[in-house]
Amino acid sequence: MRGAKVVLVERGDLAQGTSSASTKLIHGGLRYLEHYEFALVREALSERERLWAVAPHIIWPLRFVLPYRPGLRPRWLLRMGLFLYDHLGGRKHLPPTRTLNLRKDAAGRPLQPQFRFAFEYSDCWVDDARLVVLNARDAADHGAEIHTRSELIQLARLDDLWRATLSDGRILLARAAINAAGPRVLEALGRAHVATSQSMRLVRGSHIVVRRLYDHDRAYFFQLPDKRIFFAIPYEDDFTLVGTTDADHHGSLDDVHATPEEIAYLCEGANGYFRTKLTPADVVWSYAGVRPLIDDGSGKPEAATRGYTLRVDGGARKPRC
Ligand SMILES: Cc1cc2nc3c(=O)[nH]c(=O)nc-3n(C[C@H](O)[C@H](O)[C@H](O)COP(=O)(O)OP(=O)(O)OC[C@H]3O[C@@H](n4cnc5c(N)ncnc54)[C@H](O)[C@@H]3O)c2cc1C
Incomplete structure (x- = not known):
């Protein structure tokens, strides 16, 4: 749309990577307030309503019920966090936080009787894979070439151009190359022989x-005794999606799956809230994705910055686009 000639290469299919394995939320990231990531949350919150306005056919408002659990975060802290969440990002159309009496509200019915009080706040959810495909479709409508099943094998400097060699044998010449390879971002840098001191933290999340x-x-936002949080979200018509986990991923990126320990952990987490008891035998499907996070030296994977x-790379010369 700025006049640049654009080619996108994807080694597999669109949204085959992390982007189809998310929790599918268009959210500000309420829990990141706890890590003092105010700028990040503000940006994400303002993008939330913008995206919703642009794509209301694949993004829908969703209310989240956050039960107060004695012994974990105090009520005043939850209320303060939600006050910030409501006001930080220029919320215009999504309804604000309200309090719920779980003894009277329908949201209390599936929960165990000790949960008496909750907050309910707004976020949105999205079909994440469709969001990717529609972005690519839109780019194509504006003149971009989209090539799936086409892997970048090598990227080399050729005077002031980049020379890209693709798996189908094609060679492309470009003034600028953008590396958006997700968890394979450093692997792609290696293919360009670009030295970097940057390290990534690959954090697997399972659902x-x-x-x-x-x-x-409505959906639920649950706190766990280990201070982590997870969601339970209506999924398709007949299912509930429960997730996610945070675990450093050291294995292959070609085989990312929910481990039996992660499945048991999520069942146990849900059993701390719902009346219906879950065992791994109740799981009809599971999936996992790897977050490509910047390694900021955080101890726990869930604390690594999002x-x-x-x-x-390329000095002061600005790309002409
Ligand atoms: C469990 C989990 C839950 C999440 N929940 C949310 C959420 O609710 N909301 C939210 O906004 N975000 C969420 N995220 C984060 C979000 O999913 C990621 O930030 C996003 O998907 C990253 O997109 P990406 O395009 O960088 O990576 P990817 O989606 O992985 O895309 C990178 C693509 O590059 C391709 N590629 C790699 N190397 C090459 C090569 N050499 N040549 C050609 N192609 C190549 C890959 O095949 C891949 O398709 C979540 C992430 C996880 C893991």
Whole structure:
């Protein structure tokens, strides 16, 4: 749309990577407030309503019920976090936080009786794979070439151009190359023989899908005794999606799956809240994705920043686009 001639190469299919293995939320990231990531949350919150306005046919508002659990985060802290969440990002159309009496509200019915009080706040959810495909479709409508099953094998400097060799034998010449290879971002840098001191932290997140655990249309935001949080979200018509986990991923990127320990952990987490008890035998499907995070030296994987950096290699010369 800025007049550049653009080619996108994807080694497999569109959204085959992390982008189809997410929790499928268009959210500000409520829990990142706890890590003082105010700028990140503000940016994500303002993008939330912008994206919703652009693509209301694949992005839908969703209310989240956050039960207060004695012994974990105090009520005043949850309320303060949600006050910030409501006001930080220029919320215009999504409804604000309200409090719920779980003894009276339908959201309390599927929960164990000790949960008496909750907050309910807004975010949105999306079909993540469709979001990717529609982005590519839109780019193509504006003149971009989209090549799937086409892997970048090598990238080399040729005077002031980049020379890209693709797996189908084609050679492309470009003034600028953008490396958006997700968890393979450093591997792609290696193919360009670009030295970097940057290291990535690959953090696997798993989800389980079980038969519908409740009959209303809201989602739950649950806290765990280990201070992590996870979601239970209505999924398709007949299912509930439960996730996610955070575990450093050291294995192959070609085989990313939910481990039996992760599945058991999510069942146990859900069993701390719902009346219906889950066992791994109730899991009808599971999936996992690897987050390509910047290694900021955080101890726990869930504390690693979800922010991003753009590294520009190529000196002061600005790309002409
Ligand atoms: C468990 C989990 C839950 C998440 N939940 C949310 C959420 O609710 N909301 C949210 O906004 N974000 C969420 N995220 C984060 C979000 O999913 C990621 O930030 C996003 O998907 C990253 O997209 P990407 O395009 O960088 O990577 P990817 O989707 O992995 O895309 C990179 C692509 O590059 C291709 N590629 C790699 N190397 C080459 C090569 N040499 N040649 C050609 N192609 C190549 C790959 O095949 C891949 O398709 C979640 C992530 C995880 C793991």
